[in-house]
Amino acid sequence: MPNTHIPGSQHSPNALSLAENVIKALSIDNLVFGLDDDDLKILLVKQTDPLHQGKWALPGGWIRYDENLRDAAYRLLEELTGVRDLYLEQLKTFGRVDRFPSERVVTIAYYALVSADKFSLVAGQSAADVSWQSVNKLPELVYDHAEIIEHGLKVLRHQVCHQPIGFNLLPEKFTLLQLQALYEAILNTTLDKPNFRRKIMKMNLLSPCNEKQQGVPHRAASLYRFDAEAYKHLSESGFAFEI
Amino acid sequence: MPNTHIPGSQHSPNALSLAENVIKALSIDNLVFGLDDDDLKILLVKQTDPLHQGKWALPGGWIRYDENLRDAAYRLLEELTGVRDLYLEQLKTFGRVDRFPSERVVTIAYYALVSADKFSLVAGQSAADVSWQSVNKLPELVYDHAEIIEHGLKVLRHQVCHQPIGFNLLPEKFTLLQLQALYEAILNTTLDKPNFRRKIMKMNLLSPCNEKQQGVPHRAASLYRFDAEAYKHLSESGFAFEI
DNA sequence: TTATCTTGTTGTCAGATGGACAATAAGCTA
């Protein structure tokens, strides 16, 4: 099992003074989002120590002294899930004086988006105490992790409307309805199919795969992929993504 | 003179081990924005030590062990400028391994908006080596401060279009043209006066002061103030601010 | 073979919005 290094879970309260080669008082917590059908989920770790029996936590760990912040978040993700190449962005730094017991620990939260291709890999790869949980039905969480997730959801809901990042949650090739379902799941709303389709297509961000869905019991939809090059060009000439 | 506590400026390279009662390796840097007529400015501190002769830095300092992050940013701002009640938000945490010489220092950047009422107070209150600099003509900066400011500007330009925060840069009572000039200065663009006016007024976020500008050599414009209550109500019912 | 079901895709239309710009109003200065 990879060393998940959750502050306060795998360590006793005075673990800080034992940890070697890390920046003391500074940790990483990762918000890993994935889409399970039409349900937005987040990756959580079950706590095993008696103090937090039954509670869950964000996966995280310590930042090494000679390691960039982003690299640390990335390393911790890979150690936990075995998955690389995720969309990863810094969320916010949380440092309330009493957020962590007995020691002052400031944590830098990152959020990651896992593509549908890798969704089932992520939790399977690692220990049984790591699992996807619906963001609409979160279990009890340790420390300020509920607050961090709440903020993360707020930012995700905003970002997804203003940056083309939602594609990172889909498989490489997807249908327009899958894309629509993604927005409906994240924003917790419903959208008009024809209008959504037009809006997306007008942006010229999708390139057709010239393929159709397979094995569906109805007319198969066309598959598209996100065209990162096109987005780069468009945004350089003042285009603003907007849902 | 207030103790500005710039990491690496007022301290020798091994200052970290001398500093008492702070979280080691963790600092705050503040991006303080203000509007000088139609020019967006940022508050910088001139470096005095021989190593950084002539360079400038963001005002910052150390976080105390028993102090919340936001409180630290606030305290440092007040110590430097004597001004309170600024709009203050966390920007991002910067921690590249080699961003700071000889010691690993991670810094949490905050950005503040200073109202036009207080603009001239801010730099005047403190030492001569603190001054407003146009964001379009920045001097040479120490460490990664140029990168931090660049990111801050990007975030400010985005936020100002999606949240009603621009008002924090104006005096309490302002004209519609002042508001327009603010957006033009920050976004570095020009806007159509009648259309801008309509767009703003339709939002119902401004309440009229029933007063007019004084001492202008032309027809005086009506004064308005931002109605925070109205915004609260509107945003609760799904309203999204958008310029 | 044909009806029927489900989803994909295109069309239509009224109302809202946004950008360009004309027109008028109000106050100061010469």
Add this chain to the structure above:
DNA sequence: TAGCTTATTGTCCATCTGACAACAAGATAA
């Protein structure tokens, strides 16, 4: 009182948005 500057209102048209109808394409079942 004319002329200047800015404030404020009005108009027009292209585009966008949301609601919903209509048609197309497969798959399944009678």
